[in-house]
Amino acid sequence: MKTLAELQAIKEKMKDKVILREGVNQLRIVVGMATCGIAAGARPVLNAIVEAVNENGLQDKVTVSQTGCIGLCQYEPIVEVFEAGKDKVTYVKMDAEKAKRVVEEHIKNGKVVVDYTISLDKQ
Numbered sequence: 156m157k158t159l160a161e162l163q164a165i166k167e168k169m170k171d172k173v174i175l176r177e178g179v180n181q182l183r184i185v186v187g188m189a190t191c192g193i194a195a196g197a198r199p200v201l202n203a204i205v206e207a208v209n210e211n212g213l214q215d216k217v218t219v220s221q222t223g224c225i226g227l228c229q230y231e232p233i234v235e236v237f238e239a240g241k242d243k244v245t246y247v248k249m250d251a252e253k254a255k256r257v258v259e260e261h262i263k264n265g266k267v268v269v270d271y272t273i274s275l276d277k278q
Contacts, residue, residue: 181216181217181238181239182216182217182218182236182237182238182262183217183218183219183220183236183237183238184204184208184217184218184219184220184234184235184236184237184262185220185221185222185234185235185236185237186200186201186204186219186220186221186222186232186233186234187221187222187223187224187225187231187232187233187234187235188201188221188222188223189222189223189224189225191224191228191231192224192225192231192232192233194231195231195232196231196232196249196250197231197232197233197249199250199251200232200234200249200250200251200253200254201219201221202251203251203252203254203255204219204234204254204255204257204258205219206255207254207255207258207259207262208258208262211258211259211262211263213258213262213263216262217262225245227245227247227273230247230248230273231247231248232247232248232249232250233245233246233247233249234246234249234254234257236257236261236262244261244267244272245272245273246268246271246272246273247271247272247273248271249271253268253271256268256271257271
């Protein structure tokens with residue numbers, strides 16, 4: 156367990172890197188960060204998304220945020236992409252590498268990575 160001072164130092168260190176915020180950008184990426192998501196590996200997924208958005212210069216186009224329980228614990232880590240005028244896309248069983256691919260292909264180039272989405276035929 157980290158002390159409060161250690162946690163505060165980590166927060167300050169990450170401030171410049173993190174683009175987690177509320178916003179009205181064209182695209183919004185939401186990572187499920189409830190206990191089940193964190194236990195399944197959502198923290199590295201969130202970090203990979205933030206890094207990929209920064210590396211691709213998409214900070215002005217994309218808002219990255221976190222939420223609590225999405226309600227599909229067996230599919231964690233879950234990432235949802237919201238884009239104005241389009242249906243929500245839900246990515247499941249994510250990891251850092253998949254997250255980077257989603258940013259590159261879906262967020263940057265507009266092509267949904269269907270292999271990582273949830274659908275009735277995958278259940």
